[in-house]
Amino acid sequence: MDHLTAGGCLCGAVRYEASGELRNVTHCHCADCRRSAGAAFVTWASFWQKDFHFMKGETRELEFAGRLRGFCPNCGTTLTFRSSPATDEIDVTVASFDEPAKVWPGDHIWVEDRLPWIALADGLTVYRRNRSEAVAGNS
Ligand SMILES: [Zn+2]
Ligand SMILES: [Zn+2]
Numbered sequence: 001m002d003h004l005t006a007g008g009c010l011c012g013a014v015r016y017e018a019s020g021e022l023r024n025v026t027h028c029h030c031a032d033c034r035r036s037a038g039a040a041f042v043t044w045a046s047f048w049q050k051d052f053h054f055m056k057g058e059t060r061e062l063e064f065a066g067r068l069r070g071f072c073p074n075c076g077t078t079l080t081f082r083s084s085p086a087t088d089e090i091d092v093t094v095a096s097f098d099e100p101a102k103v104w105p106g107d108h109i110w111v112e113d114r115l116p117w118i119a120l121a122d123g124l125t126v127y128r129r130n131r132s133e134a135v136a137g138n139s
Helices: 031-037
Strands: 004-008 015-019 023-028 042-048 052-056 060-064 067-071 078-082 089-093 107-109
Touching: 031 042, 031 060, 031 078
Parallel strands: 023 107
Antiparallel strands: 004 015, 015 052, 023 042, 042 089, 060 067, 067 078, 078 089
């Protein structure tokens, strides 16, 4: 049986389910994620778009810098990210999962934007920008 991940927003207007393996579970420290979520960094997991479905309601997507960020239209919870309208992947906020504690992030990305008062001490791989660039080490 496929692994099923369920979650939703704070107010309950948007609920989703995703099947298949979680890929690229990462803490993103980029300035856009930070501001859009109103949080120091955002933890994402990637699913194939075909495996992701809204069970109740749906996000309102905002296009910014060519990327699509999805929020609950009622309560504003940050839920999804797509790199373009045509992409076959969707990133979902791990903190909106019903069981986020079962998920273990694999790395940190965009640490060049990291706030100085966030100390990384988890030993995970650290990327200065995205995962295709050189490893910066953990410090
Ligand atoms: Zn909501
Ligand atoms: Zn980001």
